[in-house]
Amino acid sequence: MKELRETSIDRIQGETSCSVFTSELKFINQIKKWAQKYPNKVSIIAENDDGSILAHVPNEWFNFVGPKKQYNLSQEQREARAARMRELAANRNKEG
Numbered sequence: 001m002k003e004l005r006e007t008s009i010d011r012i013q014g015e016t017s018c019s020v021f022t023s024e025l026k027f028i029n030q031i032k033k034w035a036q037k038y039p040n041k042v043s044i045i046a047e048n049d050d051g052s053i054l055a056h057v058p059n060e061w062f063n064f065v066g067p068k069k070q071y072n073l074s075q076e077q078r079e080a081r082a083a084r085m086r087e088l089a090a091n092r093n094k095e096g
Contacts, residue, residue, distance in 0.1 A: 004023075005025075006022070006023055006024070007021065007022040007024050007027050008022075011059055015059060016058060017056045017057060017058055017059060019055070020054070020055050020056075020057055021052065021053070022053060023052035025051070028052070031044065031055045032044070042055060042057050042058075043055060
């Protein structure tokens with residue numbers, strides 16, 4: 001069985017920062033980078049023996065993202081989009 005990894009964000013309306021607890025490595029690394037880059041905005045409150053961390057970060061850095069839009073495309077529409085993407089990529093390669 002996989003080891004349980006979790007992330008929780010506690011936000012209070014009107015506050016400038018929120019608390020982030022995570023045991024997920026990708027988020028731990030991101031928060032540590034933020035703490036180095038923005039020491040006046042991000043503070044790591046605790047680093048636990050299991051590797052998890054608790055940090056305070058600005059509230060404005062977190063937004064809820066809705067689900068990806070689903071498209072029901074015909075085969076012709078898919079082919080037209082693929083052709084446009086190939087053309088864009090070819091033009092980008094010419095410029096760069």
